[in-house]
Amino acid sequence: MDGEGEREIEDEAIVAAVLAGETEAFRLLVERYRMYLYHVALSVVRNPKDAEDVTQEAFLKIYSALPGYRQQGFKTWITRIATNQAIDQARKLRRRREEPDDPAFLGAEVMDDSLPPQEERLLDRERRELLHRRINELPENYRDVVLAYYFHEKSYQEIADMQNVQMKTVESKLYRARQWIRRHWKEEEFR
Template identity: 50%
Template sequence: MNKYNTYLYQVAYSVLHSTNDAEDLTQEALLKIYASLPQYQHQGFKTWITRITVNKAIDYKRSRERKREQLSDEPELLLPMELTKTVEDEVMYKHRRQRIREYLDEIPDNYRDVLVAFYIEDKSYQEIAVEQGVTLKTVESKLYRAKQWIRKHWREDEWR
């Protein structure tokens, strides 16, 4: 564990690009490696542990993307989960969800697609560019213009 912990963390981080996720995944990979030692066939230990870590990272990333896909269908679910204690809290929560949905509907389609992809689906500029068949600069411009549009058309006190 001491010998390969840093190496496995770097492998996990290269797939996940998140320090917290990479740390958690490294621990899970080390547990999996330990549990799988009886099946190890004494051929390339470092390659074997790298493969286990990469597979766990890919599985984690896929499950995270599936969750995001489900969330992108209902953006209001991205609101913090509050423990509603009263009927009034529940009504306010539903009202806020409805307002967010209405605000998202106001955004022009070409901006909304980029905003949802970047902020809700957590996609990179490159992924968005490939999906939409545009250049990286176009994605940057659309995000910038979308932010400008939001600043111009929304007042913060209206949606908070």
């Protein structure tokens, strides 16, 4: 039997183990397909950070969709999920670029209308870059919920489902993230 066929049989066995309650077995699938799905996502979103986010979200969707998996080729199935996730992400990013950013996020003030459009766009881009850098400084457990809630526009319930936690946990993480931001970020950086 060729390597691909053996891998398919192994994948099916791992899926069966996860569905039988051995949730830790899912880690094997993540390790096996993480880079593959990352490259699938990168080919759609064309940004390494966005591709990482898409890959993580794809694995969350794969995990939650496993009970509906019908042994129709695991690699094909997860590729379809990751591709759809990447397409959704690309659409959200495109819409976000077309819409004006919400300066109210995290207490930033509205830009001064007296600036010429070029300077306004430059300042806006600098603020966005600063915001992305600062978000990457957040502790990882806060960063995930901040990105999901504020940037991916997920509801508390959607985030709870993706992370396999209670909705109260998501509320708590967002509250703590806001507290962390207030302690570590200077408001004047975003003006």
